[in-house]
Amino acid sequence: MAKELISRSENYSQWYNDLVVKADLAENSAVRGCMVIKPYGYAIWEKMQAELDRMFKETGHVNAYFPLFIPKSFFSKEAAHVEGFAKECAVVTHYRLKNNPDGSGVMVDPDAKLEEELIVRPTSETIIWSTYKNWIQSYRDLPILCNQWANVVRWEMRTRLFLRTAEFLWQEGHTAHATQQEAMDEAMKMINVYATFAENFMAVPVIKGAKSENERFAGALETYTIEALMQDGKALQSGTSHFLGQNFARAFDVTFTNKDGKEELVWATSWGVSTRLMGALVMAHSDDNGLVLPPKLAPFQVVIVPIYKNEEQLDAISEKVNEIIAKLKARGISVKYDYNDNKKPGWKFAEYELKGVPVRLAMGPRDLENGTIEVARRDTLTKEVASVDNIDEYVEKLLNDIQSNIYKKAFDFRNEKTTKADSYDEFKEILNNKGGFVLAHWDGTTETEQKIKEETKATIRCIPFGQEEEEGTCIYSGKPSKGRVLFAVAY
Amino acid sequence: MAKELISRSENYSQWYNDLVVKADLAENSAVRGCMVIKPYGYAIWEKMQAELDRMFKETGHVNAYFPLFIPKSFFSKEAAHVEGFAKECAVVTHYRLKNNPDGSGVMVDPDAKLEEELIVRPTSETIIWSTYKNWIQSYRDLPILCNQWANVVRWEMRTRLFLRTAEFLWQEGHTAHATQQEAMDEAMKMINVYATFAENFMAVPVIKGAKSENERFAGALETYTIEALMQDGKALQSGTSHFLGQNFARAFDVTFTNKDGKEELVWATSWGVSTRLMGALVMAHSDDNGLVLPPKLAPFQVVIVPIYKNEEQLDAISEKVNEIIAKLKARGISVKYDYNDNKKPGWKFAEYELKGVPVRLAMGPRDLENGTIEVARRDTLTKEVASVDNIDEYVEKLLNDIQSNIYKKAFDFRNEKTTKADSYDEFKEILNNKGGFVLAHWDGTTETEQKIKEETKATIRCIPFGQEEEEGTCIYSGKPSKGRVLFAVAY
Numbered sequence: 008m009a010k011e012l013i014s015r016s017e018n019y020s021q022w023y024n025d026l027v028v029k030a031d032l033a034e035n036s037a038v039r040g041c042m043v044i045k046p047y048g049y050a051i052w053e054k055m056q057a058e059l060d061r062m063f064k065e066t067g068h069v070n071a072y073f074p075l076f077i078p079k080s081f082f083s084k085e086a087a088h089v090e091g092f093a094k095e096c097a098v099v100t101h102y103r104l105k106n107n108p109d110g111s112g113v114m115v116d117p118d119a120k121l122e123e124e125l126i127v128r129p130t131s132e133t134i135i136w137s138t139y140k141n142w143i144q145s146y147r148d149l150p151i152l153c154n155q156w157a158n159v160v161r162w163e164m165r166t167r168l169f170l171r172t173a174e175f176l177w178q179e180g181h182t183a184h185a186t187q188q189e190a191m192d193e194a195m196k197m198i199n200v201y202a203t204f205a206e207n208f209m210a211v212p213v214i215k216g217a218k219s220e221n222e223r224f225a226g227a228l229e230t231y232t233i234e235a236l237m238q239d240g241k242a243l244q245s246g247t248s249h250f251l252g253q254n255f256a257r258a259f260d261v262t263f264t265n266k267d268g269k270e271e272l273v274w275a276t277s278w279g280v281s282t283r284l285m286g287a288l289v290m291a292h293s294d295d296n297g298l299v300l301p302p303k304l305a306p307f308q309v310v311i312v313p314i315y316k317n318e319e320q321l322d323a324i325s326e327k328v329n330e331i332i333a334k335l336k337a338r339g340i341s342v343k344y345d346y347n348d349n350k351k352p353g354w355k356f357a358e359y360e361l362k363g364v365p366v367r368l369a370m371g372p373r374d375l376e377n378g379t380i381e382v383a384r385r386d387t388l389t390k391e392v393a394s395v396d397n398i399d400e401y402v403e404k405l406l407n408d409i410q411s412n413i414y415k416k417a418f419d420f421r422n423e424k425t426t427k428a429d430s431y432d433e434f435k436e437i438l439n440n441k442g443g444f445v446l447a448h449w450d451g452t453t454e455t456e457q458k459i460k461e462e463t464k465a466t467i468r469c470i471p472f473g474q475e476e477e478e479g480t481c482i483y484s485g486k487p488s489k490g491r492v493l494f495a496v497a498y
Numbered sequence: 499m500a501k502e503l504i505s506r507s508e509n510y511s512q513w514y515n516d517l518v519v520k521a522d523l524a525e526n527s528a529v530r531g532c533m534v535i536k537p538y539g540y541a542i543w544e545k546m547q548a549e550l551d552r553m554f555k556e557t558g559h560v561n562a563y564f565p566l567f568i569p570k571s572f573f574s575k576e577a578a579h580v581e582g583f584a585k586e587c588a589v590v591t592h593y594r595l596k597n598n599p600d601g602s603g604v605m606v607d608p609d610a611k612l613e614e615e616l617i618v619r620p621t622s623e624t625i626i627w628s629t630y631k632n633w634i635q636s637y638r639d640l641p642i643l644c645n646q647w648a649n650v651v652r653w654e655m656r657t658r659l660f661l662r663t664a665e666f667l668w669q670e671g672h673t674a675h676a677t678q679q680e681a682m683d684e685a686m687k688m689i690n691v692y693a694t695f696a697e698n699f700m701a702v703p704v705i706k707g708a709k710s711e712n713e714r715f716a717g718a719l720e721t722y723t724i725e726a727l728m729q730d731g732k733a734l735q736s737g738t739s740h741f742l743g744q745n746f747a748r749a750f751d752v753t754f755t756n757k758d759g760k761e762e763l764v765w766a767t768s769w770g771v772s773t774r775l776m777g778a779l780v781m782a783h784s785d786d787n788g789l790v791l792p793p794k795l796a797p798f799q800v801v802i803v804p805i806y807k808n809e810e811q812l813d814a815i816s817e818k819v820n821e822i823i824a825k826l827k828a829r830g831i832s833v834k835y836d837y838n839d840n841k842k843p844g845w846k847f848a849e850y851e852l853k854g855v856p857v858r859l860a861m862g863p864r865d866l867e868n869g870t871i872e873v874a875r876r877d878t879l880t881k882e883v884a885s886v887d888n889i890d891e892y893v894e895k896l897l898n899d900i901q902s903n904i905y906k907k908a909f910d911f912r913n914e915k916t917t918k919a920d921s922y923d924e925f926k927e928i929l930n931n932k933g934g935f936v937l938a939h940w941d942g943t944t945e946t947e948q949k950i951k952e953e954t955k956a957t958i959r960c961i962p963f964g965q966e967e968e969e970g971t972c973i974y975s976g977k978p979s980k981g982r983v984l985f986a987v988a989y
Contacts (some may be wrong), residue, residue, distance in 0.1 A: 019673065037572075037628050038616065041565035046644060049562045071540045074532035075618075075649055075665050076588070081528075082595065085602025097567070098592040098606050099618065102653040104573065104585040112574025115589050115615055124606055125529065127566075127590065127618070137528050147840060153537060158566055162593040172565050349638055 012361075014295045019239040023290060027168045030298045030362050032285065040166040040173030047362065048285060050306035052176065055284060056156065057315040058303075059178065062200050068152045068180060073134050075158075076125035077168050085258035088132065091225025094361050095162035097127040097173075113456050127160040128471040132226065132251070132277055135181045143183060143273055145264045150193075151183040159281075166438035169286035169498055170243075177281035183273045185263065187252075191229070194250040197278040198231035199309035201246035209284065210301040210414035211235045211291045212421050213245060214444070216469025216492060221453045224277075228252040234468040234493065236421045237290040240442020242468050242495035248278035260320045286498075291417050292386075298363025299386055301413050302406040309335060309342040309402060310364045312355045314371035321346065324370050327395065331368070331380070340406065360385060366402055370395075386413050427491065434494070439461050444495050448488035450481035460484055465494045501779025503852075505786045510730040514781060518659045521789045521853050523776065531657040538853065540774065541797035543667065546775060547647065549699050549794075552671065553691050559643045559671060564625050566649075567616035569810040572624040577750035579623065582716025586653035587869035588664075594939060607658040618651040621946050623717065623742070623768055626672045627750040634674060634764055636755045641684075642674040650772075651856030661734075661989055664678070667774035674764045676754065678743075681765035682720070685741040688769040689722035692737035700775065701792040701905035702726045702782045703912050705935070705984060712944045715768075725959040725984065727912045728781040731933020733986035736778050739769035778989075782908050783877075789854025790877055792904050793897040800826060800833040800893060801855045803846045805862035812837065815861050818886065823873070825890035831897065851876060856900050857893055877904050918982065922973045925985070927956050935986050939979035941972035950974055956985045 011419045012029065015022045028034050032048030035041075043265050044052065055146060060070070072466075076099060082089045103119030106112075128134065135153070142148060160174045180197060184190040198215055205213045213233035223230040227249035235245045253272040256262070261273045292299040302308045311328050315321040328344055335342045343364075345355055352369065359367055367383040380398055383390045388411050393401050424443025428434035437445050449467065460466050470492045499649050503520065519525050523539030535543065549563070551782045555683075567590060570726040594610030619625065626644070633639060651665045660666075671688060675681040689706055696704045704724035714721040718740035726736045744763040747753070753761045793799045802819050806812040819829075819835055826833045834855075836846055843860065850858055858874040865871050871889055874881045877900050884892050915934025921923035939949045940946060940958065951957050959982045970979045 018938045035634075036565045037569060037625065038565045038567045041567060043565065043629050044563040046560035046562045050560065052563075053561060057967065069537035069541065070544060071537045072533065072535040072543075074527045074531045075651065076532060078528060079595070079604060079606070089597075089604060094595040094604065094607075095593060096595055097616070098595065099588045100591045100606065101589040101615075102586060104570070104587055104617070113570060113580060113585065115570070116585075123591075125588070134528065138534050147802065160566065177562065208854045294933065308989075418833075469840070 012295060012297065014240060022144050022295070024168065025300050026293060026297060027289060032166045035168065038173075039164055042168050042172050042174075044176075044282070047306060051288070051300070051304055052282060054304045054306070055204075055208070056178075059200075059204055059280065060156075062204060063154050063180065066196060066200060068154045068182075070155065071153045071159070072155055073131050073138060075128055077123045077128050077131070077134045081137060082126065084133060085226050085254055088226035088258075089252065092129065093161060095164070096129050097160045097162060098320075099125040099127065107152075118180070128157070129161045130277075130279075131157070131159075131160055131179055132181065132255050133153065134261070136255040136261055136275070138262045139181075139183050139273070140259050143261055143263050146185045146266055147183045149183055149263060150189065150250060150275065152180075152193075153182065154178055154180045167286075169289070172282075173283045177279050177424055179277060179279040182276045183261070184254075184276070185265065185271075185274070187274050190252075190276050191250050194229065194231055194248045194276040194278065194464055197276070198233060198246070198248040201248065201278075202233050204282075205233055205235065205245055205287075208301065208303045209224065209291070210290050210303075210410060210417060211245070211287055212414065212418040214469060214471055216471040216474075216493060218247075218469060219453070219456055219467045219492070221456055222467060224249045226251060228254070232469050234444075234495070235291060235493070236424055236443060237287070237498070238420070239290075240424055240496075242279060242497040243283070243287050243290065243446065244468070244497060245284060246278070248279040249276060251275035251277060292413050293363065296388070297361030299413060300363035300365060302365045302410045305341075305363065305365050307341045307343040307364060308406055309340060309366045309368060309370045310355075310359045311342060311344045311370070312352050312359075313344075313346055314352050314369055316372075320372050324372070324375055328370060331395060331398055335402060338399050338403050340399070340402060343369055356383075360388075366405055368398070368402075384409055386416070428482060429479075434465075434482050437462055438465055439494065442496070444468070444493050446491040447482045448479035448490070448496055449492045450484045450486035450488055452484070455481060455483045459494070464496045466497055468493045468495050468497060503788065506729060510746055510798050513786070514777075515659065517784060517788060518780060523780070524657065524659045533659050533663050533665075535667075535773070538797060542779070542791070542795055543773060543776060545795045545797070546695075546699070546866055547669075550691075550695055550771065553695060554669075554671065557687060557691060559645045559673075561646065562644045563646055564622050564629060568625045569853070570615045570617055573617065575715050576745055576940055578745065579717035579749075583620065586655070587620050588651045588653060590616040590618065603903040613834060619648070620650055620652045621768075621770075622646065622650075622670055622672065623746050624750070625767070627746040627752060630672075630674055630764070631750050632750045634752055634754050637676045637757055640674055640676045640754060640764065641680065643671075643684075644673065645669055645671045649901070658777075660773055660780070661945045663770060663773075664758055665733060666773045668770050670713075670768060670770040672714050673767045674747075674752070675767070676756065676762075676765070678765050681743075681767050682741050685720065685722055685739045685769065688767070689724060689737070689739040692739065692769075695722050696724055696726065696736055696775075697905065698890060699792065699794045700779050700782070701794075701901060701908060702736070702778055703717045703905065703909040705960060705962055707962040707984060709738075709960060710944070710947055710983070712947050713958060715740045717742055717745050719745070723960050725935075725986070726778050726782060727915055727935060727948060727986070728778070728989070729911070730781075731915055731987075733935065733988040734774070734778050734781065735959070735988060736775060737769070737771040740767060742766035742768060767970075783904050784854065786968070787879070788852030791854035791856060791906060793901050794855045796832075796854065796856050798832045798834040798855060799897055800831060800857045800859060801846075802833060802859045802861070803836045803843050803850075804837055805843050805860055807863075811863050815863070815866055818866060822886065822889055826893060829890055829894050831890070831893060833939075849875075851879075857896055859889075859893075875900055877907070919973060920970075925956075925973050929956055929987065933987070935959070935984050937982040938973045938985055939970035939981070940983045941975045941977035941979055943975070946972060946974045950985070955987050957988055959984045959986050959988060
């Protein structure tokens with residue numbers, strides 16, 4: 008088969024890259040670091056978007072749209088933001104092309120230089136807070152609960168499809184509140200929304216927690232994160248929610264009159280997930296045969312392949328299949344009937360395995376006679392023969408089973424790969440041999456955190472929520488610690 | 499009232515600008531020419547998107563995503579495209595900022611200059627056809643029916659909210675076909691989709707037709723358009739669909755092996771509508787009191803305002819209102835209950851009139867006693883008292899009536915403002931005094947078209963489809979003509 012994949016054990020990184028391309032999710036474009044999201048990949052992203060958007064609206068948020076460009080000077084207004092945020096940005100300096108005098112195409116018109124350069128947004132806190140200044144006068148104007156679906160650009164030097172690209176798609180929520188508590192609650196609410204989405208829809212278990220000071224978003228007082236574990240034992244940060252305090256309000260002079268008639272600075276949060284989630288989805292579940300998609304996000308949940316020798320057989324099978332399709336659709340199950348005559352059934356089986364279609368049904372002349380159909384599930388690669396009579400009910404139940412099973416498999420894997428370490432030697436040994444999450448005591452200093460990172464490449468993924476208090480000593484410095492934090496080597 | 503509008507007759511242009519801002523649809527941003535689409539405006543755009551997306555999928559299209567940036571050299575590859583297309587583009591020349599040595603913020607890092615400048619897409623034919631080259635080998639790979647929802651940038655010097663902005667949101671379909679006929683059919687299919695959407699959802703009647711050669715999209719062999727008439731008698735081009743022939747396939751060397759094993763160039767179309775439709779929606783229906791929204795696109799279709807003197811009255815009214823809300827929602831009607839205590843009913847009435855909410859219900863203590871409710875419709879500004887018993891059925895019917903009535907009003911207006919002219923004097927007289935569409939004979943030459951434009955500002959909006967053949971003489975040159983074309987002064 009032309010599309011065969013390298014195995015995960017042989018080369019996980021190449022397996023991932025090849026799978027993303029071969030399963031028609033995305034590919035590199037002619038523009039360095041920018042990807043093309045292909046229709047099959049985009050269909051998954053659309054399903055993610057639809058569900059997240061529903062969850063955002065259910066929690067009181069509305070969508071809006073803010074400019075792609077940010078004046079350069081805005082970046083300097085919030086000191087921590089400009090210091091901490093990567094400065095690799097796409098910079099627009101001119102606004103016109105003209106014909107080359109020598110007739111060889113176009114050139115940038117040197118007369119069309121912008122007075123102030125514009126930055127293609129790497130994130131929109133600055134442009135949004137400069138806008139909120141005009142929207143907020145009184146406590147009655149608060150809260151503002153806006154979300155934006157948008158593209159952003161960060162000029163990454165080393166890119167990988169979905170995981171790290173120069174341009175990516177995301178949503179960014181930006182909320183404004185009258186009180187600190189309300190903003191803190193909002194930041195927490197949204198990390199919980201992300202966790203629910205990851206677990207219930209992507210079937211990816213995540214650990215929720217707070218970032219260490221060193222790993223916080225530039226300009227944030229608190230960054231919450233959800234951390235997922237990939238099959239190679241590396242962590243993937245899958246969504247973050249930031250409590251920004253009054254930093255952006257101060258930078259852009261956004262105040263409101265409170266109920267007592269006094270001027271106060273507004274409190275802020277921001278939160279986002281991106282097409283990086285596509286990478287998490289692929290790496291969490293897929294196997295050496297290809298994608299394994301959770302039914303709730305699969306572009307189509309069922310594929311039906313007819314097996315026939317002649318037109319007459321195909322017609323008879325199709326008649327039965329069309330009945331089945333109608334019954335499946337009535338249950339809200341999405342289904343593709345692949346009666347394409349150019350490809351053999353074996354080719355199709357491999358293709359839909361590669362593409363992670365959760366359930367494959369195949370029907371041949373003997374099935375038609377017997378009133379049966381072959382049912383193959385993608386997650387376990389097992390096959391059964393079922394009666395066509397109540398196949399819709401059967402498939403509905405199967406899809407639920409698959410969704411749960413994929414989650415359970417990832418959950419068990421994550422638990423198996425989560426280890427406590429009580430000494431630095433043990434810590435290093437786990438990272439080198441087993442990988443995964445390591446729970447260890449840390450003295451709370453950035454210095455220790457950075458030493459550990461330099462020596463082992465592991466970073467503090469988060470200080471997990473709801474962790475039991477436990478007296479201990481830092482694995483690196485031996486200083487006292489009150490609880491374990493979650494380490495891992497991360498994407 | 500603080501938000502009062504200037505009247506349309508006094509200053510149509512200012513009326514439009516003020517209305518867009520005061521009704522919370524959009525506003526100018528800190529970045530020249532770029533707008534902020536506010537939540538209320540974005541909610542309308544989301545409804546447009548959802549409906550169009552459904553129609554695109556129903557006609558066999560899929561979504562994908564292509565890069566924001568286009569290498570400068572790509573623009574030179576299709577000669578007509580680069581010649582004809584405006585060269586006002588945002589040009590990215592650098593990819594990094596750095597701290598100013600003097601400590602005053604950030605500057606562009608001169609060492610981070612791109613080897614080849616990147617253009618922020620003004621439209622994506624070039625980047626997409628460079629991608630399609632890799633997707634297409636055989637006739638089996640065709641057709642490709644992709645759509646993209648994206649932001650694009652054209653560095654317009656004079657901008658107006660929604661109508662002409664530097665950055666705008668749109669969808670662009672890009673399809674690839676094995677035969678000329680199939681591509682031509684596709685271009686025609688999509689202009690029909692746009693017309694159906696404009697008429698059935700926006701309640702804006704449109705005239706479908708082909709552009710004259712002079713007004714075609716750069717690189718197109720045929721451009722189809724839908725043209726709408728605004729209340730000031732000016733035309734607004736509301737959507738276009740292009741048959742691109744083999745021009746982009748030739749430029750990017752995209753060939754396929756046909757069924758006979760021969761190499762052929764691929765045939766192309768592209769088609770798009772943008773946030774400009776928001777401008778059409780506002781200008782087609784709204785009045786001196788504010789927006790008039792068609793129920794099918796209103797963010798909420800019904801607003802309910804309680805009228806009360808004390809908490810007890812409010813509680814009693816709210817109990818009844820909640821029953822009504824449940825019944826309305828069961829019919830799929832979206833409703834907002836505004837029990838905000840900070841604003842008086844009169845303020846709310848004016849506010850929702852400004853925002854174009856199709857139906858307003860108001861309930862006071864006497865209504866509660868009598869089992870009645872006041873029903874106000876936005877399009878006619880009339881009020882009635884209705885029984886609460888079957889208010890849901892009543893409102894459902896009313897919303898349908900409003901949708902039809904808004905369309906009919908715009909349709910009658912358009913017909914009244916469409917005039918035949920048989921001489922150039924008559925043509926100019928109509929444009930000067932009555933405005934609107936003028937149907938007149940034209941000799942088919944670009945020369946005449948441009949003379950008429952210079953002298954009257956009117957352009958050929960389209961050569962309408964299905965126009966009767968009619969022998970005549972060109973109003974300008976006196977040369978023979980076989981049918982009338984549609985002229986107007988346009989946005």
